[in-house]
Amino acid sequence: MRAHEAGALHGDLGQRGPAWLRTPHDVNALVPQLWPRTVTRSEAGHLEIGGVSVAALAQEHGTPAYLLDEDDLRSRCRDFAGAFAGADVYYAGKSFLCKAVVRVIDEEGLFLDVCSGGELAVALAAGFPAERIGFHGNNKSVSELTRAVEAGVGRIIVDSIQEIDRLSALAAEAGTRPKVLVRVTVGVEAHTHEFIATAHEDQKFGFSLAGGAAFQAAVKILDEDVLELRGLHSHIGSQIFDTSGFEVAARRVLELQAQIRDARGVELPDLDLGGGFGIAYTTQDDPSSAGDLAKRINKIVESECEAASLRKPRLSIEPGRAIVGPSVFTLYEVGTVKDLDGLRTYVSVDGGMSDNIRTALYDASYSATVAGRASAAEPILARVVGKHCESGDIVVKDEFLPADVQPGDLLAVPGTGAYCRSMASNYNHVPRPPVVAVRDGASRVIVRRETEDDLLALDVG
Numbered sequence: 412m413r414a415h416e417a418g419a420l421h422g423d424l425g426q427r428g429p430a431w432l433r434t435p436h437d438v439n440a441l442v443p444q445l446w447p448r449t450v451t452r453s454e455a456g457h458l459e460i461g462g463v464s465v466a467a468l469a470q471e472h473g474t475p476a477y478l479l480d481e482d483d484l485r486s487r488c489r490d491f492a493g494a495f496a497g498a499d500v501y502y503a504g505k506s507f508l509c510k511a512v513v514r515v516i517d518e519e520g521l522f523l524d525v526c527s528g529g530e531l532a533v534a535l536a537a538g539f540p541a542e543r544i545g546f547h548g549n550n551k552s553v554s555e556l557t558r559a560v561e562a563g564v565g566r567i568i569v570d571s572i573q574e575i576d577r578l579s580a581l582a583a584e585a586g587t588r589p590k591v592l593v594r595v596t597v598g599v600e601a602h603t604h605e606f607i608a609t610a611h612e613d614q615k616f617g618f619s620l621a622g623g624a625a626f627q628a629a630v631k632i633l634d635e636d637v638l639e640l641r642g643l644h645s646h647i648g649s650q651i652f653d654t655s656g657f658e659v660a661a662r663r664v665l666e667l668q669a670q671i672r673d674a675r676g677v678e679l680p681d682l683d684l685g686g687g688f689g690i691a692y693t694t695q696d697d698p699s700s701a702g703d704l705a706k707r708i709n710k711i712v713e714s715e716c717e718a719a720s721l722r723k724p725r726l727s728i729e730p731g732r733a734i735v736g737p738s739v740f741t742l743y744e745v746g747t748v749k750d751l752d753g754l755r756t757y758v759s760v761d762g763g764m765s766d767n768i769r770t771a772l773y774d775a776s777y778s779a780t781v782a783g784r785a786s787a788a789e790p791i792l793a794r795v796v797g798k799h800c801e802s803g804d805i806v807v808k809d810e811f812l813p814a815d816v817q818p819g820d821l822l823a824v825p826g827t828g829a830y831c832r833s834m835a836s837n838y839n840h841v842p843r844p845p846v847v848a849v850r851d852g853a854s855r856v857i858v859r860r861e862t863e864d865d866l867l868a869l870d871v872g
């Protein structure tokens with residue numbers, strides 16, 4: 412922002428704010444793509460979710476709390492299942508998993524990915540059918556693999572030669588023939604933050620395609636015959652908006668598929684192209700609908716199959732964030748407001764990096780709005796921070812809030828359904844917030860708030 416504009420904004424960022432935040436926007440407006448579908452701002456000015464006001468929810472459940480719009484979650488499941496009819500949609504449980512969500516995923520007919528014994532335990536505890544579970548991970552332990560085999564999970568996505576050996580030994584002993592996919596590193600770098608891009612060569616996941624390791628792994632599984640090789644798997648990263656990465660990935664994986672056919676005479680029946688579909692965290696993000704993604708991805712797979720003279724395998728995809736991310740917002744209460752003259756306004760809330768590490772970890776951008784009332788005050792560019800003993804404890808780097816934002820205000824941060832509760836910590840011994848599902852005018856706790864007693868219960872010294 413140039414100096415002559417700065418006067419319009421109290422607490423502006425000078426040159427430091429992103430360009431798109433140089434024009435204040437209406438602090439009361441809700442941009443639909445950022446919010447769960449039932450969220451509205453009432454005539455009285457407060458937000459409502461599932462027909463319940465945030466004030467009532469704060470009163471009943473306290474803050475901070477993750478508020479889940481159950482209708483929104485179900486409609487996103489249906490969007491993906493409908494758009495990808497003829498393919499299998501695996502919900503990536505690592506984005507957020509609890510028994511209630513597992514049941515929603517089951518009822519909506521989706522499949523489920525887990526990537527640890529703990530996630531598998533949640534899925535099984537909720538009664539999810541094991542044959543619709545995929546098991547991921549670059550370092551699955553023998554005991555995790557044993558449980559997966561015993562439970563009869565539908566597919567195990569193998570990630571190393573050691574894992575193939577371990578799993579083969581387990582399968583021989585158990586007298587079963589687990590279905591496996593080979594995770595292939597296709598050398599595509601998704602257009603996203605470096606730490607969440609997982610298909611370039613220099614990273615821990617998968618078998619390298621370029622180096623020939625992926626081909627060798629597939630041949631080893633076919634030769635040993637203890638495992639049933641169902642197909643190849645590729646996951647190129649997260650928060651991806653541009654499908655050209657999937658095009659390159661599909662082409663490379665299908666070239667490998669053709670190479671395996673030529674060498675061993677088998678066409679593998681399944682193909683998994685992973686997840687990573689982007690969602691809107693700010694007004695600058697413009698995600699594709701499930702329908703558009705399905706059209707583009709199916710077209711890519713069909714044309715690449717044609718080019719390699721392959722039958723079209725049964726496709727699967729693994730969205731996590733795109734299903735649960737937009738269904739949740741975090742409700743905080745403002746505790747302090749500090750206006751550092753000429754620098755920045757800091758608005759502190761009663762949570763922070765322990766309930767949302769993504770800003771600190773990935774430099775992620777979020778949005779926020781005062782949720783308990785509308786305001787006619789001028790917009791100020793503010794930074795929303797948490798209560799932790801760490802200056803990097805930032806929730807929302809830059810957002811326009813009304814100049815009269817004050818202690819006691821409720822503040823809502825949308826897009827927190829994925830990788831927030833699932834990555835939550837107890838830093839500073841702050842108990843983790845509850846997840847509250849709201850639907851048809853009623854709310855229910857699906858993950859309760861942690862208490863200091865919970866924390867002390869682990870401390871057995």
Ligand SMILES: *Cc1c(COP(=O)(O)O)cnc(C)c1O
Pocket residue numbers: 503505506547646648649650685686687688729730731732733829
């Ligand atoms: C994390 C992950 C996903 C889900 O990613 P989203 O960005 O949440 O869609 C899917 N597949 C694999 C293998 C993953 O590791």
